[in-house]
Amino acid sequence: MHAYILWIATLAYALHVVEEFVFDWRTWASSVLRLPVSWALFAIVNGVVVVLGVACSEVGWRCPVFALSLPALMLINATFFHALPWILTRGRFSPGLGTAVLIFYPVAAWAYLGARADGVLSQEVFLLSLLLGALLMASPIVMLKLSRHRYFDQRDGFTPPEPKGT
Numbered sequence: 001m002h003a004y005i006l007w008i009a010t011l012a013y014a015l016h017v018v019e020e021f022v023f024d025w026r027t028w029a030s031s032v033l034r035l036p037v038s039w040a041l042f043a044i045v046n047g048v049v050v051v052l053g054v055a056c057s058e059v060g061w062r063c064p065v066f067a068l069s070l071p072a073l074m075l076i077n078a079t080f081f082h083a084l085p086w087i088l089t090r091g092r093f094s095p096g097l098g099t100a101v102l103i104f105y106p107v108a109a110w111a112y113l114g115a116r117a118d119g120v121l122s123q124e125v126f127l128l129s130l131l132l133g134a135l136l137m138a139s140p141i142v143m144l145k146l147s148r149h150r151y152f153d154q155r156d157g158f159t160p161p162e163p164k165g166t
Contacts, residue, residue: 001114001117001118002111002113002114002115002117002118003057003060003061003067003114003118005107005110005111005114006053006056006057006060006067006070006071006111007053007057008107008110009053009056009057009070009071009074009107009108009111010050010053010054010056010057010070012074012099012103012104012107013046013049013050013053013070013074014050014053015099015103016077016096016099016100016103016104017046017049017050019095019096019098019099020042020046020095020096021042021095022095023093023095023096024095025042025094025095025096026038026039026042028093028094028095032085032089032092032094033081033085035141035144036144036148037144041140041144045140049073049136052069052070052073052136053070056068056069056070057070061115061118061120064115064120064121064125064129065125065128065129065132066129066132067115067129068111068112068115068121068125068126068129068133069129069132069133069136070111070133071107071108071109071111071112071129071133072108072129072130072132072133072134073133073134073136073137074100074104074107074108074133075104075105075108075130075133076130076133076134076137077096077100077104077137078100078101078104078105078108080137081094081096081100082094082096082097082100082101083097083100083101112126
């Protein structure tokens with residue numbers, strides 16, 4: 001009955017992306033988080049998150065761990081990529097902070113409360129959704145970091161190691 005909140009969460013994420021873009025999250029992330037993000041990567045990753053939101057909304061409470069991974073991702077994003085950096089930088093504005101605090105926190109809480117009201121939220125579902133949300137949030141960052149490693153650099157010709165004993 002309350003799975004419709006996931007659609008609202010998807011819209012909230014799209015509004016968050018707009019705020020980040022308008023206030024130049026890419027430059028902020030480069031200088032504050034030391035993440036060398038291009039606008040192309042920003043667009044692709046956030047497009048994937050919106051697709052995730054649509055998928056979570058369609059699946060709904062048939063798979064609550066998956067469905068609640070979007071609100072979990074929103075809580076993690078709001079906390080670790082906006083609120084905490086804002087605190088640690090003593091008030092330096094983080095593009096996306098407004099929607100993170102004013103929309104992400106309440107909508108994510110509403111989704112979890114809706115799941116509880118519908119009888120699909122257990123402690124296990126809650127914890128697994130947070131774990132899945134954290135993995136989803138971390139995956140593009142891990143890939144970005146790995147892409148800087150020589151092994152993954154596609155500009156270099158790959159030379160396999162010499163076989164031992166020749």
